[in-house]
Amino acid sequence: MEELRKRILREIFVAPSVVLPIVGGASAWLFSWAGGGSDMLNLVGLAGVLGGIGWFATRFIFQLDGLSQKAMQDLATEALQKEEAHLNELQKRLATDKDPRTEQYLILLRENRSELEKIAQTPGIQLRSMEILKQARQLFWAATEQLDQSLKMYQLAQRLTGSEKQGVLAQREHCLREASESAEHLRDALSAFRQFADKNLERDMDSLQRDLTESIQAAQRSEERMRDLQNRPDYERYLNPES
Numbered sequence: 001m002e003e004l005r006k007r008i009l010r011e012i013f014v015a016p017s018v019v020l021p022i023v024g025g026a027s028a029w030l031f032s033w034a035g036g037g038s039d040m041l042n043l044v045g046l047a048g049v050l051g052g053i054g055w056f057a058t059r060f061i062f063q064l065d066g067l068s069q070k071a072m073q074d075l076a077t078e079a080l081q082k083e084e085a086h087l088n089e090l091q092k093r094l095a096t097d098k099d100p101r102t103e104q105y106l107i108l109l110r111e112n113r114s115e116l117e118k119i120a121q122t123p124g125i126q127l128r129s130m131e132i133l134k135q136a137r138q139l140f141w142a143a144t145e146q147l148d149q150s151l152k153m154y155q156l157a158q159r160l161t162g163s164e165k166q167g168v169l170a171q172r173e174h175c176l177r178e179a180s181e182s183a184e185h186l187r188d189a190l191s192a193f194r195q196f197a198d199k200n201l202e203r204d205m206d207s208l209q210r211d212l213t214e215s216i217q218a219a220q221r222s223e224e225r226m227r228d229l230q231n232r233p234d235y236e237r238y239l240n241p242e243s
Helices: 002-013 016-034 039-062 066-095 102-119 126-157 162-199 202-230 233-240
Strands: none
Touching: 016 202, 066 102, 102 126, 126 162, 126 202, 126 233, 162 202
């Protein structure tokens, strides 16, 4: 909200149509003062300053809603661009593990999220879709975190040998299974959400919300477990307790 407020104020106060007349008017007054006083320059200065202030007031009173909407859209666009850049970078890194599954899971996740957000804009269901969309996004980012963790475990395994390496790779497989399950849950959510959009059945929407909540909780437990595991001082040996 703070960033949105700053963006709106910047749109109102720093717009060229507001700033330039005021700056021009102030400059005319300055030249008038430097030249010993000029009625013409004083008049130009007054017109410029009052014109800028008047246009600011007009924008604030009559254009505030439109400026607020534009600011929100700009922020949403910037956030989406950052997310896409992050996902593109993750997909590029996943290519280094020489395992096609990780890239396939990420591509599936991105496609399903994109389609789900598109359906959520269907007229008549936007408001009811907000919570579903929020949960779907949570599941999406939890699944991408699982893929990121699997890459870190692959990189760790490359520094190990023997049973320690096998222990890390076994943990990585477990992480990948959970990432795959999260991707499947998101795909199922998309299918159920598409049916809801077609039929507008409240019962189906409630069921979908429960399923998404359970999937998110499972993904979050997996994420917490992997973080606890990696924070252990004896991380590598813990992965292979028989060593």
